[in-house]
Amino acid sequence: MSAKAQHPKSIDDAAHDNIAVPAHVAGSGRLDRLVETARSYAEKSASENTLRAYARDWAHFSRWCRLKGTEPLPPSPEMIGLYLADLAAPSDGSPALTVSTIDRRLSGLSWNYAQRGMTLDRRNRHVAAVLAGIKREHARPPVQKAAILPQDIIAMVATLPYDLRGLRDRAILLLGYAGGLRRSEIVSLDVGKDDTPDSKGWIDLFEDGALLMLNAKTGWREVEIGRGSSDRTCPVHALEQWLHFARIEFGPIFVRTTRDGKRALPARLNDRHIARLVKKTVLDAGLRPDLPEAERLALFSGHSLRAGLASSAEVDERHVQKHLGHASAEMTRRYQRRRDRFRINLTRAAGL
Structure with a gap:
């Protein structure tokens, strides 16, 4: 097997190779600088979490190919169809992947091939028919994380101490809940515009609340977070306290x-801290005591903050949709765990 097959290029290497001056165009210093600029933009075409997932997808598929005595390049619909089948019904006794994970793996392979200037035809019968069969045989309704409701978030923040770390985590939970924010959106915020290169937004503080400018999955959006009914539960007050005492x-x-939680460091938090924080405070607050600890941990995640706002805000659905940055009302309804069902009865409306 060739060295190229044994050590396939990384995503960054592939992206760099595919962005260059065309062969028929004479190079120049100015064009070379533009190539470097274009490569820099290409590296920002997806979030860090997405890129990490795609890199893991490619590494797993490459290893699978080597074990089967074949190569990952160029794309072979026949081999990819077999790979999908092995993910759904592993031949080595390992646990089968869920349909959503298999679909995500296929998207990761498509993206990786595109970075290498190749096209994976997902409509090819060797791929499409196998995937359709897997979905028909193994698909299950999506498992949703539980929504954190108002009484839950109040109980969760009450478990936090009032040292510097506690002030920070209290601001994270309340701001994430009131803003309906994703984990990555929370940790990517800066104090001001253009403070750091890796920022995805900033916050302006006003007398009536905070205005967040976020560069999220669907583009730039504004999120207004008003002040709460008391300092104990106000996300803006919690944020101000953290910023003041952390200097x-x-x-x-x-x-x-x-x-010791007494001094702030320069390094930005990783978004995995949000998930760990939610799970820890859920346990400390004693939410869902009817379930074993393992099930309680699996039931809640960082996304529970976002689902909690969508489920609890008693306002017109359009305001919730805008606040969460959803392109459609249907997506917003997926987050609403307590949405009124059967409010519109088409059976009776049809005369039955």
């Missing part, structure tokens, strides 16, 4: 702290 005036808003 943060520039750069990332949510940063790491020292082990």
